[in-house]
Amino acid sequence: MTGTYTIIVEGLTVEMRLGIHPHEATPQPVRISVWMDLAYPQPLPHDRIEDVLDYDFVRDGVKALADGPGFALQETLCDAVAALCLHDTRVVRVRVRSMKTDIYPDAQVGCEVVRSRT
Known part of the structure; x- marks a missing residue:
């Protein structure tokens, strides 16, 4: 039996x-x-945290993407996340x-995407 969590x-x-x-060339809140x-x-x-996914990597990863060169489209941002x-x-x-x-x-x-492991 597996355990499923969100x-x-x-x-x-x-x-x-x-x-x-042009007005979006400077950083904006997202x-x-x-x-x-x-x-x-x-x-x-x-x-124990060792038994589960530590969600810090998502927060850190999104912040790293935000510090990068940016995205033209919300769709590609969502795909990257x-x-x-x-x-x-x-x-x-x-x-x-x-x-x-x-x-x-x-x-x-905004934009919303759903991706699944195949």
């Missing part, structure tokens, strides 16, 4: 270059949320959402 990193806000318009479905070989026998998560073989499915929070005064705009 690990959530919700609302991580970073400053990054994201977009195709909010990233990640849901990772994990399959462990058995229900957790102990209450999903690939980062799927690098851990225990992650069987990941959902990533990005939201530009300051583009419009009356709305946020």
Whole structure:
């Protein structure tokens, strides 16, 4: 019997270059949320971090992407975050959402992708 869990990193806000318009050449706030479905070989026998995925790598990885050259599209940003998560073989499915929070005064705009291990 396997243990299935969803690990959530919700609302991580970073400053990054994201977009195709001239005014988006400077970093802007982007909010990233990640849901990772994990399959462990058995229900957790102990209450130890060594037995589970430590979600620090997702936060650190998103921050590293934000410090990089940037992305033209939210779709490619979401794909990069999903690939980062799927690098851990225990992650069987990941959902990533990005939201530009300051583009419009009356709305946020975003993208969401779902990727699964094949």
